[in-house]
Amino acid sequence: MIYFTELENLPTHDAKGEYLGHLVDLAINPSQNSFQVAYFYVMTPKKALMCIPREQISTISVRAAQTSVPAADIRCAVPDEGLICIKKDVLDQQIIDVNDQKVVRVIDVDFDIQPNHKHTELRIVAVNVGAAAAARRLFQGLFAKHRIRTITSVLPTKTIPWEFVNLIEPDPARRVKLRISYNRLAELHPADLADILEELSRDEQRSVIESLDDETAADAVSEIPTRMQVALLNSLSAGRAADIVEEMDPDEAADVLQELPPETTAEVLANMDAEDAEEVRELLGFEENTAGGFMTTEYIVLQETATVEAAVEALKNFSGTLETVHAVYLVKQDLVLTKLVPLALLLISEKDAPLNSLVSDEAISVPFHADRKTVINMFHKYNLLTLPVVDDNDRLLGVVTADDVLELVIREK
Amino acid sequence: MFTIPATWTRFKRWKMNALIFLSVLGPGIITANVDNDAGGIYTYSVAGARYGYSLLWTLIPITVALIVVQEMVARMGVVTGKGLADLIREEYGFRTTFVLMAVLLLTNWGNTVSEFAGLASGMSVFHVSRFISVPLGAVLVWLLVVRGTYRVVEKVFLMACFFYVSYLISGFIAHPTWKQAALGTIKPAIAFDTNYLYMIIGLVGTTIAPWMQFYLQAAVVEKGIKMKHYVQSRWDVIIGCIIVDVVAFFIIIACAATIYMSGGREINSAADAALALKPLAGNAAAALFAFGLVNASLFAASILPLATAYTVCEGLGFESGINKRPHEAPAFYSLYTGLIILGGLAVLVLRESMQVPIILFSQVANGILLPFVLIFMLRLCNREDLMGPYRNTRTFNIIAWTTCAVIMILTLLLLIRSFLPEYL
Numbered sequence: 001m002i003y004f005t006e007l008e009n010l011p012t013h014d015a016k017g018e019y020l021g022h023l024v025d026l027a028i029n030p031s032q033n034s035f036q037v038a039y040f041y042v043m044t045p046k047k048a049l050m051c052i053p054r055e056q057i058s059t060i061s062v063r064a065a066q067t068s069v070p071a072a073d074i075r076c077a078v079p080d081e082g083l084i085c086i087k088k089d090v091l092d093q094q095i096i097d098v099n100d101q102k103v104v105r106v107i108d109v110d111f112d113i114q115p116n117h118k119h120t121e122l123r124i125v126a127v128n129v130g131a132a133a134a135a136r137r138l139f140q141g142l143f144a145k146h147r148i149r150t151i152t153s154v155l156p157t158k159t160i161p162w163e164f165v166n167l168i169e170p171d172p173a174r175r176v177k178l179r180i181s182y183n184r185l186a187e188l189h190p191a192d193l194a195d196i197l198e199e200l201s202r203d204e205q206r207s208v209i210e211s212l213d214d215e216t217a218a219d220a221v222s223e224i225p226t227r228m229q230v231a232l233l234n235s236l237s238a239g240r241a242a243d244i245v246e247e248m249d250p251d252e253a254a255d256v257l258q259e260l261p262p263e264t265t266a267e268v269l270a271n272m273d274a275e276d277a278e279e280v281r282e283l284l285g286f287e288e289n290t291a292g293g294f295m296t297t298e299y300i301v302l303q304e305t306a307t308v309e310a311a312v313e314a315l316k317n318f319s320g321t322l323e324t325v326h327a328v329y330l331v332k333q334d335l336v337l338t339k340l341v342p343l344a345l346l347l348i349s350e351k352d353a354p355l356n357s358l359v360s361d362e363a364i365s366v367p368f369h370a371d372r373k374t375v376i377n378m379f380h381k382y383n384l385l386t387l388p389v390v391d392d393n394d395r396l397l398g399v400v401t402a403d404d405v406l407e408l409v410i411r412e413k
Numbered sequence: 414m415f416t417i418p419a420t421w422t423r424f425k426r427w428k429m430n431a432l433i434f435l436s437v438l439g440p441g442i443i444t445a446n447v448d449n450d451a452g453g454i455y456t457y458s459v460a461g462a463r464y465g466y467s468l469l470w471t472l473i474p475i476t477v478a479l480i481v482v483q484e485m486v487a488r489m490g491v492v493t494g495k496g497l498a499d500l501i502r503e504e505y506g507f508r509t510t511f512v513l514m515a516v517l518l519l520t521n522w523g524n525t526v527s528e529f530a531g532l533a534s535g536m537s538v539f540h541v542s543r544f545i546s547v548p549l550g551a552v553l554v555w556l557l558v559v560r561g562t563y564r565v566v567e568k569v570f571l572m573a574c575f576f577y578v579s580y581l582i583s584g585f586i587a588h589p590t591w592k593q594a595a596l597g598t599i600k601p602a603i604a605f606d607t608n609y610l611y612m613i614i615g616l617v618g619t620t621i622a623p624w625m626q627f628y629l630q631a632a633v634v635e636k637g638i639k640m641k642h643y644v645q646s647r648w649d650v651i652i653g654c655i656i657v658d659v660v661a662f663f664i665i666i667a668c669a670a671t672i673y674m675s676g677g678r679e680i681n682s683a684a685d686a687a688l689a690l691k692p693l694a695g696n697a698a699a700a701l702f703a704f705g706l707v708n709a710s711l712f713a714a715s716i717l718p719l720a721t722a723y724t725v726c727e728g729l730g731f732e733s734g735i736n737k738r739p740h741e742a743p744a745f746y747s748l749y750t751g752l753i754i755l756g757g758l759a760v761l762v763l764r765e766s767m768q769v770p771i772i773l774f775s776q777v778a779n780g781i782l783l784p785f786v787l788i789f790m791l792r793l794c795n796r797e798d799l800m801g802p803y804r805n806t807r808t809f810n811i812i813a814w815t816t817c818a819v820i821m822i823l824t825l826l827l828l829i830r831s832f833l834p835e836y837l
Contacts, residue, residue: 092502094730105730107507129730137507199732202494202637225736231637 103199130158194223218247242271254283292368295398440632445653450713451531458686461668466597490633498728523775525756531710534684554715584663718752
């Protein structure tokens with residue numbers, strides 16, 4: 001194991017033992033091998049940058065590096081872009097640890113020295129973020145290398161294997177060249193992905209969101225604080241923002257759009273699918289911090305004369321998120337709410353039973369202008385999973401769900 | 414058919430602009446006001462008490478310098494979306510950042526001590542013992558930040574800014590000679606008396622501090638201000654800087670109209686100034702002056718440790734933020750809590766003669782740190798890959814480098830004065 005702090009400034013000689021200069025950076029060519037150091041950059045005494053390909057390095061140790069050819073034969077054809085340079089792109093930069101789902105700042109990089117018949121290769125093993133690495137950086141060049149090893153051996157180390165390291169590159173063109181993808185992020189739970197997003201700067205957030213599919217992006221965006229949602233959506237193109245907002249729950253979408261500058265909101269709505277836009281627009285009319293502001297318009301509503309079979313059919317055709325459906329709502333003429341049928345009842349009832357007969361109690365509901373406290377208290381008092389919201393004529397407008405209420409309670413604390 | 418009257422559209426546009434302005438308002442004004450902390454108030458009081466209206470003119474160049482420096486960090490925050498400590502770490506590596514953060518931590522601990530000392534002496538004017546005021550104040554600021562949400566905290570901070578009005582009122586009550594004050598403001602009076610020059614250096618030093626640069630940039634980033642709204646954000650910075658010096662102006666004239674006019678006497682703390690005002694300008698002016706001091710000290714005692722914890726964690730890569738729970742961001746909470754506890758304890762346990770060296774040391778460390786921070790800022794602000802089209806223009810660079818050079822020379826003189834007085 002050898003650390004970048006030990007490799008940096010390493011004196012480098014050619015095959016004849018002539019001094020070439022000191023090592024300044026190492027480059028990886030991800031299009032060939034994302035673990036192998038492909039090029040060694042050496043600064044000559046005349047301040048010229050020399051590039052040595054991996055095949056021409058014969059030995060490397062904490063003391064010095066040597067090439068297998070004389071200085072005159074060092075040949076290096078570097079692709080100008082598409083290289084990950086350890087010092088420039090990795091050291092001191094933020095990276096995503098996809099295994100621990102965290103954003104960390106790299107302190108040191110660990111390599112393995114691998115002799116390979118005629119030459120020696122360096123293989124990147126892990127990035128180092130522990131106290132030992134910090135001490136190495138601090139003392140680098142001030143003490144002898146073996147002394148630093150002794151000092152740091154007592155300190156805790158923390159490494160992230162290179163395969164779990166996701167570099168962050170805001171420039172999309174360079175991202176493609178460096179073969180950086182955020183595919184593994186898409187597999188994370190949206191809440192974990194959101195935690196990662198919160199740690200990133202605005203441009204980095206944008207770069208991650210841009211590379212995710214709409215649905216994953218929407219799930220993650222739904223979980224970050226509103227202030228950050230606003231900044232993020234604002235930095236995306238209106239078309240992309242609309243795609244993401246479309247995939248969000250209408251109540252979430254309305255909350256974000258309410259905070260955006262009016263002209264941006266209009267632009268995003270214009271880019272959305274007409275039906276989704278209409279739903280969100282309806283919600284935008286309700287005041288923040290009232291039942292109307294908390295509710296979603298994704299729910300299943302049926303005439304009170306309908307049967308169990310019709311309800312199951314409606315569930316099959318439901319376009320929203322099924323996980324959030326806990327009940328179906330019954331209405332008489334003019335959408336006036338009458339009863340609420342829990343899903344479990346549908347399972348144990350006869351297919352042709354009228355829904356009306358399954359429940360005896362009238363549905364508990366709340367007027368759209370009820371304040372936050374009232375809504376929370378109702379959930380608490382009646383042990384609810386969902387609470388229908390009605391207008392002054394008892395017409396069903398939407399539904400508040402328990403997960404939104406939980407968030408309200410936590411935010412209040 | 415009817416058309417919307419032009420005035421109406423203009424009004425709507427004006428209203429829109431005002432709304433955008435209010436939404437980006439905060440970072441600049443808050444940073445600038447924390448700047449008028451216990452140490453600042455003391456320096457301004459001494460300036461007024463010793464030299465009357467004759468130092469008022471320095472406030473104009475100081476305001477300009479402050480605007481130049483603060484505008485750069487605000488711009489960097491908006492363009493890069495990253496904090497200053499982040500940028501320094503990415504650009505200058507771990508060791509530089511570590512040393513910078515270590516010095517900043519020490520400096521700001523000293524500053525926190527002087528804030529709690531200010532709180533104690535301000536409350537002593539109201540006959541409240543420091544053994545009550547300091548622990549109470551410490552718990553109050555700690556709870557506000559740890560238990561409050563970002564929005565609540567910012568509102569409380571903006572309210573604290575408003576209380577600086579008390580200095581304006583006490584300035585009026587002191588019945589200054591307005592004509593002389595106006596003359597002193599526009600007419601530079603340079604006396605080649607060393608003490609007078611040091612007073613000027615002190616004024617500059619107390620107004621432009623390293624921590625402010627980190628705090629302002631982080632606050633701008635935190636607020637998520639975009640380039641589109643940068644114009645409003647710049648006004649936030651400019652107005653903040655002007656407010657600082659308006660408050661400074663009134664503190665100076667309050668002391669000039671009373672203490673200086675009645676023959677002048679030495680004041681050893683900001684609370685001394687409040688007590689000195691009592692027989693000369695009445696109880697109300699003295700009470701307002703002391704109230705302003707308490708407000709400023711409390712305000713700075715909560716922002717300084719907070720800004721320090723944020724900056725250090727950002728630079729060294731620890732998790733930070735008041736929206737995190739203590740076990741998620743242990744380094745952040747330990748730093749914040751530690752600074753408040755150690756700051757408060759120093760005032761309670763140490764005698765005044767022992768507090769002075771700490772406060773003096775922190776001013777010296779401030780002075781050492783400032784040139785480095787300014788140079789890093791200027792270099793970062795000129796980087797094409799970071800700032801793109803928003804990097805400093807040639808003209809701005811000339812102004813900025815000159816400003817920074819003057820500040821650096823003045824701080825250097827202050828350092829020599831504190832450490833090696835025999836050479837000056």
